[in-house]
Amino acid sequence: MDKTEFWDLVGRARADVAARAVPATGGGSAPGSGSGPGDGSGADSGSAPVTGSGARADAERGGAGQPDTRAVADRVAELLAERPAEHISAAQQVLWDLMAESYRAPLWAAAYTVNGGCSDDGFDYFRAWLIGQGREVFERVVADPDALAGLDAVREVAGSWAELECERVLGVAWDAHHAATGEQLPATWSVSYAPLDPDWSFDFDDEREIARRLPALAALFFKDETDEADRTTEGDATGRTDDRDGTGAAPEEDGGAR
Template sequence: MNRDQFWAMIDKVRADLPQPDEEEIATGVTDLLAAMPLADILDAQQLLWDLMAESYRTDLWGAAYLINGGASDDGFDCFRGWLICQGRATYEAVVADPDSLAAVPAVITAAAEGTDLWAEDILGAPYDAYHRRTGQDLPLDAWTIAYPDLEGDWDFEDSEEAFRHLPRLAELLEPR
């Protein structure tokens, strides 16, 4: 499995669901992976964590913090899981410009309803598929993850900094 195939799998699951939520997406991805060769499941595990590493950025963490009213390490992981569940176009646009989250319909709805955006289950989809196929845990050496150093020093509690770094998103979530 390559990156294009990984994203095609996410898009297929999203297209097959009328109004997909993140849990349904994770279940659909797990089901598709479980029907694939073991090598593809292992590739998907690595690709997932490559995407997690690519999206490990201070500005995106700040966006997660604004949207969810806070974001611990695990919370940021789950937010990035949610981002992956949105599909390739949204993921790539947001990684390129986290402030673009202000135009994502799910973010606008979450802001209006005061709900959090996170998806933990997608992070375990390859593991669950592997376990379903083999009855064993996915080997710990089946993937690597190397998070980059975070750049910049940003106090996520400081609303002025939020407006400086993510003006559109801050305006949506904390209008002046």
């Protein structure tokens, strides 16, 4: 299985899920039943990411009129399970080739902005969600992370506590292989990440810098903060400005790509 075949599977899964037209319940989906590691990485397995209360259903959404990403992942696993075992192993390699392709600092900064923070694992789950959106969206956003601002799913979570993540996508080959063979997926795949662009090694909490580099996302996610900043720096009738904490200090640098 090559990249084109893998993307065809994702596209078919998305079409199948959309055709079912099952209204979302708002309660999220049950965890996958596969016996492999939840993230399918073979190196950093563990618990699912912690999100805000009630946020998981939102985190895996596809946007208005789009299929739920977790349901897409489940359908990809079902379709993969119909293939020979060697095709499933090849799909696992393609999946992680896409993860490596999308391991880019500008996209990490964008994910940090959309999700209100983004750890190493969180960036994996965000990129997994992005793969679940299909080839056209994935390639467009990897090439231009600011294009995220045009996605319905991203616009829907702006101003909320929801995060766009879908760890389930990373386990599709594990579950497919177990369903097809009753055995664990053999560890025959690998992933190699290129170094992150040092020009993006700034604090991702720096909204001014994010606004300079990702203007559409900044306009979507920082609007209220920007309006508030404009009001407080204009000064009052006496010409004073508002230094709320009395220090004028910049935010502590605890964000950004690590």
